Amino acid sequence: MNCELNNNHKALFKHPDSNLFGFPATLYESKYILQGDSSYEMQSFIYEGAFLYNITAEDGITLYDTITHQQKERTITLKDNRVIDTVALPNSNNRQ
DSSP states (O other): OBBGGGGGGHHHHGGGSSEEEEEEEEEEEOOOEEETTTTEEEEEEEEEEEEEEETTTTTEEEEEEOOOOSSSSSSOOOOOSEEEEEOOOOOOOOOO
16 A cells, blocks of 8 residues: 555644544555566555544544545455445445
């Protein structure tokens, strides 16, 4: 994942009246390819947009929504098998 927040603290969004935090991100899927005695990593673009999280002491950090301007329909499965459904693009409004 490439995230502007890694290099720019001003990329973090904080809603003034709620516990919503957001940041822009670009996701890539990595696959390791073995060919004979050599190996390499192949990356495929998956998603570009923003993630919004609700952060509370009671519930911890939970994904609230995703926002993107991508025109393709896509479902994102994270490494921990959580699924981010972005079928209703742009602005998915998939609150969990």
